Structures are given as structure tokens and as C-alpha cells.
Amino acid sequence: MDFLNFLDFKVTDFIDIVLVAILLYYVYKLVKGTVAINIFIGIVIVWALWKLTELLQMKMISSVVGGFMNIGLIALIIVFQQEIRKFLLLIGSTNFASKRSFIRHFKFLKQEALPTDVDVEAILGACKNMGMSKTGAILVIERTNNLDFVKSTGDDMNIKITQPILESIFYKNSPLHDGAAIVQDNYITATRVILPVSNERNIPLRYGLRHRAAIGITEKTDAVCLVVSEETGMISYIKNGEFVLYKSLEELTAMIKKDLG
Numbered sequence: 001m002d003f004l005n006f007l008d009f010k011v012t013d014f015i016d017i018v019l020v021a022i023l024l025y026y027v028y029k030l031v032k033g034t035v036a037i038n039i040f041i042g043i044v045i046v047w048a049l050w051k052l053t054e055l056l057q058m059k060m061i062s063s064v065v066g067g068f069m070n071i072g073l074i075a076l077i078i079v080f081q082q083e084i085r086k087f088l089l090l091i092g093s094t095n096f097a098s099k100r101s102f103i104r105h106f107k108f109l110k111q112e113a114l115p116t117d118v119d120v121e122a123i124l125g126a127c128k129n130m131g132m133s134k135t136g137a138i139l140v141i142e143r144t145n146n147l148d149f150v151k152s153t154g155d156d157m158n159i160k161i162t163q164p165i166l167e168s169i170f171y172k173n174s175p176l177h178d179g180a181a182i183v184q185d186n187y188i189t190a191t192r193v194i195l196p197v198s199n200e201r202n203i204p205l206r207y208g209l210r211h212r213a214a215i216g217i218t219e220k221t222d223a224v225c226l227v228v229s230e231e232t233g234m235i236s237y238i239k240n241g242e243f244v245l246y247k248s249l250e251e252l253t254a255m256i257k258k259d260l261g
Helices: 002-005 010-031 036-055 061-077 081-092 099-104 120-132 165-170 207-220 249-259
Strands: 135-143 153-162 182-183 187-193 226-230 235-239 242-244
Touching: 010 061, 036 061, 036 242, 120 135, 120 165, 120 235, 135 207, 165 187, 182 207, 207 226, 207 235, 226 249, 235 249
Parallel strands: 135 182
Antiparallel strands: 135 226, 153 187, 182 187, 226 235, 235 242
């Protein structure tokens, strides 16, 4: 019977399923925590319905759903343009040179996340002090996507992270305080970096260019940002183009370590 042909399972079929599962995992990883996650789930449900109707040889409903999937491809590219950009960056600008970076891509196979090398406590300690003195600052912490394309807009640096160093960089009279600082592993690798500014209209007016720049870079890459407001002294944590809420610095520390791990 043709209906039972799918039971003829080959090694290539298994490889095909594994590759599709990995692809879906990375797509889910990119849209997780964003509005696009609901669209992604909807697409998966419609696609599963399409394949089910094909398997059951329900030709009419299968042709209707199949036509919707084919015509909707262009619309999906428009809807997911930010996520597609981040996916291509994930593939094309990832540093596979280190074993650590390579293993990070397959962390979903492990029970525990890898520990981060970044001294998160020193970073947040500096942010807390800068917040108390109303010193504006923006820190971009690299994860998987390489940030060399924005580092070239600033001044190269290669200095290990310490709390005094961070505070001195963003000190109001310092020549390096204007712009963002890039953090890679446990080093500050660039200062006075110019970031792409987000054009989103739903960002509250109380947030200035620092916050818009942080949203912009986290929309285009998987980096995370810490912003200290010069007006209020508040510390904002931004990931995937959105503000992440937290109740205490201890909770924020745990969040960052988890995201970097």
C-alpha cells in the first residue's frame, strides 16, 4: 500500500530529520522571547497540517494549505527580515576557531551550560557605581555573532575587564567615554564604538540614543547590552532588541551568566 511507504526508513531519512530538527532549533532560538515566536509556532502548525493532509491523501485541503504556504513565502521573508539577518550572521560571522565557541553551538545537547569567562560581577559593580554618579555608559557583550563590523568604527583596545577600568573609560572627562565599549570574552576590545540606532517607533520617548543604539545592535546580532542612564542612573539590560526586566542586581547577574553560558 502507498499509504505505508513511509515505513521504508533509510539512513538518509534519519540524517534528513536530524538536520531539519537542528534548523528548527536555531530558528526557534532566534525568535524565542520575541513577538515572532507566535508566528513561528503558527507556521509549524500549518506546515504539519499540510504534510498530514498530504499523507492522508486529502487532496482538496492539501492543495489549499499548500497554496497558502507557497504564496506566503514572500510575506514571511518580510515579517522575519530581522530574524533572517540574525540567522545569516549566526552562520557567517561565528568564530569557530576556538573549541569553546564551537561547543556553544551544541549546548542544547548538554545538561548544563558552559561557564562564562566574562567577569559579570565586575561589570555590574562598575554599572552600579556609574548609576549612582549618573554616568552614562553602554556595554555590548559579544556572544556568538562576531562584532568586528562595529568595532571598526571605534578605537581598538585589548584590556582585561576590571571594575576600575570600566569606570575610568566612561568617566565624564575621559576621551573614551563617548560611544559604546565592546566586551569579548573577558576583555574590552574596543571603545568609542558607533552602533546602529534602532528605528522602532514603539520605544518610549524617555529613552535616549544610548538605549536606541543598544536595541539596534541586539536586533541585528545576538549580543547583549548593558546601558546606564545618564539621567536616572538606571541600569537597563537589553537582549533581542527588547528590555529585560529584573528585580535585583543578583537576579540580573544570574540572567547575564545564563545568557552568556
